[in-house]
Amino acid sequence: MAVAKLTQSTSVLALLVSAMAFSAPDAALAQDNGDAESANVAAAGSSATGEIVVTAQKRSERLQDVPLSLQVVDPAQLEAAGVRQFSDLGKVSPSLVIRPAEHPQNAQITLRGVGTFAFSIGVEPSVAIQVDDAPLAFQARAFTDLPDVERVEVLRGPQSTLYGKNASAGLINFVTKDPTTSFTGTINAIGTTDEEYGVNFSVAGPISDTLGYRVSGSYSFFDGNVRNLVRGGEVNGREVFTTRVKLLWEPVDDLRVMLTGNYIDGRTDFGRPLIRLDPAANFRGNATLPASVYLSPGIEVGLGNQEVNNQRFTGTEYAGGGLTLKAEWEVADHTLVSITSWDKFKLDDFFDSDELNVAPTFDQNQIGTFDSEQWTQELRLLSPDDKVLRYTLGAFFADTQFKRPFVRGPVAGALNGYAIANWSATSGSRQYSAFGQLELEPIEGTTFIGGLRVQQEEVEYTFLDVAAGNQFFSGNADDTAVTYRLGVRQEFTDDLMAFVNYATGYKGQTYDLTTGFNANRAAAGPIRPETAGSLEIGVRTQFFDRRLTVNATYFDATYENLQAQTIEVLPDGTSNFRLTNVGEITTKGLELEASAALGDVNLSFAATYLDAIVNDFPVAQCFPGQTAAQGCVSPGPGQPTRQNLSGTRPSQTPKWRLAANFNWTPPLGSSGLRGVVQAAWNYQTDLNYSPNLDPELFQPGFHIVNLALGVRGEDRKFEVAAFVNNLFDQQYFAGFANRFGDFGNRRATAGILPRDFRRYGGIRASFNF
Numbered sequence: 001m002a003v004a005k006l007t008q009s010t011s012v013l014a015l016l017v018s019a020m021a022f023s024a025p026d027a028a029l030a031q032d033n034g035d036a037e038s039a040n041v042a043a044a045g046s047s048a049t050g051e052i053v054v055t056a057q058k059r060s061e062r063l064q065d066v067p068l069s070l071q072v073v074d075p076a077q078l079e080a081a082g083v084r085q086f087s088d089l090g091k092v093s094p095s096l097v098i099r100p101a102e103h104p105q106n107a108q109i110t111l112r113g114v115g116t117f118a119f120s121i122g123v124e125p126s127v128a129i130q131v132d133d134a135p136l137a138f139q140a141r142a143f144t145d146l147p148d149v150e151r152v153e154v155l156r157g158p159q160s161t162l163y164g165k166n167a168s169a170g171l172i173n174f175v176t177k178d179p180t181t182s183f184t185g186t187i188n189a190i191g192t193t194d195e196e197y198g199v200n201f202s203v204a205g206p207i208s209d210t211l212g213y214r215v216s217g218s219y220s221f222f223d224g225n226v227r228n229l230v231r232g233g234e235v236n237g238r239e240v241f242t243t244r245v246k247l248l249w250e251p252v253d254d255l256r257v258m259l260t261g262n263y264i265d266g267r268t269d270f271g272r273p274l275i276r277l278d279p280a281a282n283f284r285g286n287a288t289l290p291a292s293v294y295l296s297p298g299i300e301v302g303l304g305n306q307e308v309n310n311q312r313f314t315g316t317e318y319a320g321g322g323l324t325l326k327a328e329w330e331v332a333d334h335t336l337v338s339i340t341s342w343d344k345f346k347l348d349d350f351f352d353s354d355e356l357n358v359a360p361t362f363d364q365n366q367i368g369t370f371d372s373e374q375w376t377q378e379l380r381l382l383s384p385d386d387k388v389l390r391y392t393l394g395a396f397f398a399d400t401q402f403k404r405p406f407v408r409g410p411v412a413g414a415l416n417g418y419a420i421a422n423w424s425a426t427s428g429s430r431q432y433s434a435f436g437q438l439e440l441e442p443i444e445g446t447t448f449i450g451g452l453r454v455q456q457e458e459v460e461y462t463f464l465d466v467a468a469g470n471q472f473f474s475g476n477a478d479d480t481a482v483t484y485r486l487g488v489r490q491e492f493t494d495d496l497m498a499f500v501n502y503a504t505g506y507k508g509q510t511y512d513l514t515t516g517f518n519a520n521r522a523a524a525g526p527i528r529p530e531t532a533g534s535l536e537i538g539v540r541t542q543f544f545d546r547r548l549t550v551n552a553t554y555f556d557a558t559y560e561n562l563q564a565q566t567i568e569v570l571p572d573g574t575s576n577f578r579l580t581n582v583g584e585i586t587t588k589g590l591e592l593e594a595s596a597a598l599g600d601v602n603l604s605f606a607a608t609y610l611d612a613i614v615n616d617f618p619v620a621q622c623f624p625g626q627t628a629a630q631g632c633v634s635p636g637p638g639q640p641t642r643q644n645l646s647g648t649r650p651s652q653t654p655k656w657r658l659a660a661n662f663n664w665t666p667p668l669g670s671s672g673l674r675g676v677v678q679a680a681w682n683y684q685t686d687l688n689y690s691p692n693l694d695p696e697l698f699q700p701g702f703h704i705v706n707l708a709l710g711v712r713g714e715d716r717k718f719e720v721a722a723f724v725n726n727l728f729d730q731q732y733f734a735g736f737a738n739r740f741g742d743f744g745n746r747r748a749t750a751g752i753l754p755r756d757f758r759r760y761g762g763i764r765a766s767f768n769f
Contacts, residue, residue: 055133056155056173057437058162058392059382064540067449067489067499069553071095071593071606073152079764080661080680082706082725082756084190084198084220085238086142087734089172091682091704093154094608094657095591096127096172099689099735100143100752102270103316103349107143111156111170112555113587113612113653114532116563121370121402122427122461122510123563123579126530128159128167131174132260134324134341135164137374137400141320141345142172144264145240147200147218150177156591157534157555158505160483161435161451164396168505168532168559178258179212179248180204185769192762195223195234210251217243225757226271229296230309230357236753240266254330261323269315271308272355272737272750276696277301283358285744294356303731306753312352312365320345337380344373353408354742355750366421368406375399390439395432402427404513422467425513431457437485445492449501451485459526461511465518473522479529481506495542505532507563512579528581532559547597556588558615564691583616585650600674602663612653617645623694624740625747645693654687654701668711676710676721689735696740696749702732704756708764720765729759 052063056070063072073092078084081091087107090096097115099108109115109127116126129136136142146152152174159167183205190198200218207213224237242264249257274295283289295301296309322343329336351366380394408421433455441447460476487501507530512521534557541550561581589610596603619642622632631643664677683703690697705728710721735752742748 052151054151054153055175056153058380058394059385061385064495064497064542064549064551065491067447067487067497067501067538069156069536069538069555069591071154071156071591073154075149075151076663077604077661077680078146078149078152080663080678080706080708081659081682082680082723083146085145085755088755089152090657091680092606092659092661093152094606094659094682094684095156095170095610096154097652097654097657097687099652100754101735102272102314102351103140103268103347107139108652109139110652111154112557112589112608113610113650114169114557114559114585115652116507116530120427120511120513120579121404121425122429122459122513123527124166124507124510126166126169126507128163128171129174130163130171131262132176132324133326133339133378134322134343135166135374135376135398137343137398138345138347138370138372138402140316140318140347140370141343141372144266145198145200145218145220145242146174147242148176148202148214148216148244150175156553157536157557158483158503158532160505160507160532161453161485161503162392162437164398164433164453165431165455165457165481165506165508165529168507168530176244176246176260177202177204177214177216179206179214179246181206181212186766188764188766190762190764192760194225194758194760195221196760196762197221210249212248212250214246214248215243216245217241222755224269224271225306225753225755226273227307228271228310229298229307230311231313235269235271235308235310235315238266238268240264242266256328258326259323260326261321263319263321265319267315267317269313271310271314272752273305273308274299274301274739274748275303275305275733275736275751276747276749278743278746278748281743281746281748283354283356283362283743289358289362294358296357303751305751306757308355309357310352310355311357311363313350314352314355316347316349318345318347333384335380335382337378337382339376339378339380341376342374346371355739364409366406366408368404371403373401388441390441391436393436395434397433398429398431400429406515408515420467421515423463423465423515423517425461425463425517427459427461427511427513429457429459429508431455431508439489445490447489447491449485449487449489451503453483454480455483455506456480457508459509459511461513463513463517463522468518471518473517473519475511475522475525477509477526479509481508481529495546497540499536499538499540501534501536501538503534503536505534505559506530510563514579524580527563527579528561530559530561530563530581532557534558548595550594551592553591554589555591556586558584558586560584564617582620583614583618583646585612585614585617587612587650587653600665600667602661604661606659608657610653610655610657612650614645614648614650617648618642620645621692623690623692623696624738625745626692626694643692648693649688651688651691651693654684657684658682665712667714672714673711674714676708676712676719678706678708678721678723680706690738694738696738696747697736699733699736702730704730704732716768718765718767720763722761722763724759724761726756726759731757733757 129142155171159171185203198220202216204214222237224234226236244262247259324341327338347370353364376398378396383391405424435453437451458478462474465471483504485503489499509526538553592607594605626632634641659682662679665674685701706725708721708723712719733751734754737750739748
């Protein structure tokens with residue numbers, strides 16, 4: 001059962017705790033903990049970045065030596081940008097765009113403009129997510145808080161050779177903090193002016209000479225920034241509890257075993273205020289249901305609207321946990337690594353289908369469950385780092401199972417505009433793969449890189465349609481795929497490196513298991529795999545004793561058989577809309593990261609320029625209300641209308657995205673204290689959230705500024721700061737919904753509000769011991 005909402009007394013307690021304030025542990029804390037690697041990583045973007053250690057190529061390496069397009073984000077950058085949840089990660093990673101939805105499975109994650117939007121349980125995202133070497137099977141599992149994070153590695157472009165079939169557009173790798181050799185701890189808290197409260201802690205240290213531990217936990221609550229006038233209270237909020245335990249056993253010098261367990265329990269509620277509405281729009285075109293009936297008194301439709309009148313709960317309740325066992329064994333100057341993971345997660349989703357107060361005339365609700373379970377096993381053999389020939393060899397197995405019951409009702413009909421739905425589906429996959437990467441350095445400074453992955457996958461499904469008379473369908477398919485990477489790395493000096501890479505990507509075949517699945521869809525078989533080819537040219541540079549870092553990457557990628565919503569002609573000659581394979585898109589551009597350490601001042605900057613085009617998409621769905629003059633045509637009588645999107649820009653592809661951080665910690669006289677001045681700025685040009693280029697889903701360019709002022713101890717044992725996020729109160733939307741069909745085919749648009757839709761302030765603090 002998800003945690004209940006705060007009682008009044010708990011709210012008071014949380015507010016008192018939050019007055020202590022919040023800040024993420026920084027490099028000095030990591031050094032106090034005896035964790036040098038954490039210290040180096042925490043310095044990313046705020047001090048000399050040359051010592052950052054990453055594991056992007058499945059071995060520990062200095063960031064500046066990795067010949068990949070890779071961005072590392074540290075806790076200080078997350079803090080300054082106001083990033084406390086996964087959905088806000090794009091604020092610090094310009095190549096990443098995350099569009100939230102009424103529940104996380106319907107969200108869309110894109111890297112460099114590539115990502116999959118689908119409702120089906122069997123469809124994987126194009127961007128893989130893993131935590132502490134364990135891949136997440138279910139996208140919604142990632143949409144939570146980010147407690148005790150040591151660093152976030154964002155690998156851009158196809159990563160299928162080392163990371164498998166659902167990393168065709170990239171990988172987001174979360175690394176949490178490890179146990180320490182001496183007793184340490186931290187307590188962080190936050191409180192805001194709009195009723196967000198949070199507290200997290202971590203304690204680490206030795207149990208014996210060979211056994212260490214780390215225990216962390218967090219609780220966060222946000223009341224929401226949308227008011228429901230029917231049910232009362234705020235929505236668009238969350239309540240989450242997470243905990244993680246790590247045990248590190250080192251019985252001998254050449255063996256290291258880490259056992260990690262995690263648990264999460266949370267809930268969200270959701271509301272989409274109407275921001276545009278035709279005054280003559282009646283609900284479902286019914287003259288007895290004008291706006292004066294379906295809108296509660298006081299709701300003013302407009303871009304600033306933060307009120308809804310949902311008569312039923314809309315949101316999610318979820319819980320889950322997992323275990324990861326990682327063993328590293330030094331054998332004859334090689335390292336053998338074994339990683340075993342298990343994860344189980346359940347999310348119940350609820351949606352008020354009309355999102356209005358029109359009962360009893362219309363009373364329809366959607367209720368479903370996503371239930372996932374995954375086992376994985378990976379083995380790696382790592383050669384020594386200091387040889388002419390270096391290699392990483394590995395094998396991987398995964399067994400992933402999903403279940404999805406779904407009910408929509410209780411009424412149907414012309415007025416309601418929805419059909420009754422009652423079905424249950426399962427989806428399973430098993431993958432077996434072998435992979436390897438070789439690095440040959442025949443001449444000092446010149447390294448040739450080659451990688452290969454061979455993967456065999458089996459997928460299967462069942463679909464029981466209760467509403468259609470218990471019709472039952474099942475099927476299975478298998479596929480073998482090969483992906484590869486070729487590259488050259490040239491080290492000119494210790495502080496100047498360039499590389500060229502060509503990598504291929506692969507996302508596996510699947511079935512579109514959603515409402516409307518029938519004999520035609522079953523006969524059509526699985527959706528074919530999505531493939532990619534990407535060229536990267538990069539430069540990694542450092543100057544002034546590594547106090548200035550400038551990294552740049554040019555990329556040019558093509559994705560074929562893209563898995564997307566389109567019109568499909570089925571075996572019996574009829575057509576319908578479903579997830580299937582479309583033509584191809586090309587995405588190219590430039591990524592830049594820079595950082596400077598200037599005494600007490602640290603600066604970081606990241607930018608992405610993206611030029612993306614749909615090369616071939618001749619039978620795309622029309623957007624709601626699209627006319628023939630706007631390109632929506634029918635090929636013949638009885639055929640669904642369509643538009644040709646070939647030559648257009650894909651959704652979620654702003655041309656420019658920029659992010660900058662400023663951190664100044666001047667000494668405050670001889671008090672033993674330092675001031676804290678933090679500023680974060682991010683900017684993006686306009687984009688369209690719709691794959692159909694719906695003008696109602698167009699977001700103009702905007703910029704957001706966050707500012708924090710505080711004080712900390714010279715020894716960094718404490719820090720207290722006041723902050724303001726969205727300083728200039730710039731309103732923007734994280735997404736939209738076109739509700740044209742709900743209102744008699746008249747203009748009606750709802751907005752999805754981000755956390756910082758309006759300016760808000762707060763206090764945060766950390767205490768380290």
